[in-house]
Amino acid sequence: MPARESAITARVTGTRRAGVSHVIAEVKNMFCQKCGKEISDQASFCPSCGHMVSGMAMGPGFTSNKAVSPYSRLAALLLCLFLGVIGVHRFYVGKVGTGVVMIFTLGGLGIWVLIDFIMIIVGNFTDANGRYVLDWQT
Numbered sequence: 001m002p003a004r005e006s007a008i009t010a011r012v013t014g015t016r017r018a019g020v021s022h023v024i025a026e027v028k029n030m031f032c033q034k035c036g037k038e039i040s041d042q043a044s045f046c047p048s049c050g051h052m053v054s055g056m057a058m059g060p061g062f063t064s065n066k067a068v069s070p071y072s073r074l075a076a077l078l079l080c081l082f083l084g085v086i087g088v089h090r091f092y093v094g095k096v097g098t099g100v101v102m103i104f105t106l107g108g109l110g111i112w113v114l115i116d117f118i119m120i121i122v123g124n125f126t127d128a129n130g131r132y133v134l135d136w137q138t
């Protein structure tokens, strides 16, 4: 490794002498954007705060720093489409309170369900923890 390159590596990793093993460790491990804890690159979610590792399961269009819900967007969409009037998609993402309200109002006479359906499609639907339901994979 050229001296210049190792000097840059040392600066990046914040150590005086960056050994090769240390550089590999830096590449293999990532840090949670939310809580800053070190997490494995194998992990899809931060084990301490549940924050999704950005870019892992996202398509190329994923650009924001929104917290991503572990719930499936496809499942939420289908549940909203077929069982939306009884709030099943809301129960699915943990929004039990508004799910119950939805049952009694029959999905806000369909209007509320339609709004939720659009929100899921455009990626503005959130789960009970305020995380965005964006992931089409389960």
Ligand SMILES: [Zn+2]
Pocket: 032, 033, 034, 035, 036, 037, 046, 047, 048, 049, 050, 051
């Ligand atoms: Zn975290």
